[in-house]
Amino acid sequence: xxxxxxxxxxxxxxxxxxxxxxxxxxxxxxxxxxxxxxxxxxxxxxxxxxxxxxxxxxxxxxxxxxxxxxxxxxxxxxxxxxxxxxxxxxxxxxxxxxxxxxxxxxxxxxxxxxxxxxxxxxxxxxxxxxxxxxxxxxxxxxxxxxxxxxxxxxxxxxxxxxxxxxxxx
Numbered sequence: 001x002x003x004x005x006x007x008x009x010x011x012x013x014x015x016x017x018x019x020x021x022x023x024x025x026x027x028x029x030x031x032x033x034x035x036x037x038x039x040x041x042x043x044x045x046x047x048x049x050x051x052x053x054x055x056x057x058x059x060x061x062x063x064x065x066x067x068x069x070x071x072x073x074x075x076x077x078x079x080x081x082x083x084x085x086x087x088x089x090x091x092x093x094x095x096x097x098x099x100x101x102x103x104x105x106x107x108x109x110x111x112x113x114x115x116x117x118x119x120x121x122x123x124x125x126x127x128x129x130x131x132x133x134x135x136x137x138x139x140x141x142x143x144x145x146x147x148x149x150x151x152x153x154x155x156x157x158x159x160x161x162x163x164x165x166x167x168x169x
Contacts, residue, residue: 018074025067032060052130059129059138066145073149076101076156094164098157105153112146119143 007015035053042049088096122136129135 021067021071025064025071028060028064028067032057032064035060055130062138063141066141070145070148070152073152076153094160098160098164101153101157101160105150105157108146108150108153112143112150115139115146116143 035050035057039049039053039057084096085093119136119139119142122139123134125135127135129138
């Protein structure tokens, strides 16, 4: 039996999803770098370029940033300011951590909701950004990423809440 068969089903699914997420991030990053390098090469050597390349690179920056934020949020490794962490007593840190995680999840939920409204408006407007690609398609990563981050922080806060009470007699 392989080591993967000993893992619970949810762990195997999570592992596959993480690999897909990592692959998407790497693919987007390579595409972004490849387009930028190609554009520089074409401009410097042939005095030409891909007309929509600059716009696509800007969109890829958005996608790389948000997919990267999703990856960072897997284990709560997102950017944070932990000033309180230095001054809090050890017993209070887990509780404050849960509050911060819940606050992060709430803010991401609000951001997902309002960005979804934005994408719906863009869909109704019917505008395009480049090569007849609708604007809403390029912007669809925004509500999706914030929703994924919100779910992850809700789950992380629930797991940490469970761990706090599992440790107490």
